[in-house]
Amino acid sequence: MLIIGIAGGTGSGKTTVVRQIMDEMKNEEVDVISQDSYYQDTSHLSMGERKKINFDHPKSIDFDLLVAHLKELKAGNSIEEPVYSFQEHNRTKETRTIHPRKVIIVEGILILTHTDIREMFDIKIFVHADSDERMIRRLKRDINERGRDLNEVLWRYQTTLKPMHQQFIEPTKEFADIIIPTNRHNTVAVDIVQTIIKDRLA
């Protein structure tokens, strides 16, 4: 099994790059695990308390569960990935079954901060877009798709998102084998990654 890690700041285009890579591949060959599915269980907290969580700090992620799941997949066993609700700031009761595949892509802002997970990746990719570009994309997406308003997005950007990006996410660029610039759509880089994957699978 080939495990590919795709990191990068919020709004950098990780999900978009993953979709483009997968377009060329058959479903039975590849699946994706999102770090977002592994946010800690917050069932014991009120909605007011959940809203105050710093979701851009590594501590907000249940990395133990993610490591355990990657080990299971490597061992040839299926896993139950939690399904996360951005509206509830919590895991739902549902899970999604993921079967072992030839290629597993793990994507998320903080996945390269964790040593054990980093060591499990065969290829490490960092997706880069300028911070103003990412901010604009995040603003649009959170308002249109995640039920946020302008003030909430700006408050989160100033209080946690920007400082956590500088402290934890940007420094992980040095671990990347490949850096994909995504201020514009980058079909050349996606083609190169697809070629590398095909080559490794051959």
Ligand SMILES: Nc1ncnc2c1ncn2[C@@H]1O[C@H](COP(=O)(O)OP(=O)(O)O)[C@@H](O)[C@H]1O
């Ligand atoms: N290269 C790009 N150029 C312009 N818009 C992009 C690009 N990549 C992604 N987007 C847009 O930016 C938003 C965030 O992209 P997404 O892939 O969800 O980022 P991430 O998963 O890193 O948070 C989406 O609305 C997406 O359509």
Ligand SMILES: O=c1ccn([C@@H]2O[C@H](COP(=O)(O)O)[C@@H](O)[C@H]2O)c(=O)[nH]1
């Ligand atoms: O309940 C939550 C949990 C996380 N977030 C924000 O999501 C992004 C990470 O997702 P991307 O898809 O990579 O953008 C992170 O920056 C958190 O701030 C949230 O808003 N609510």
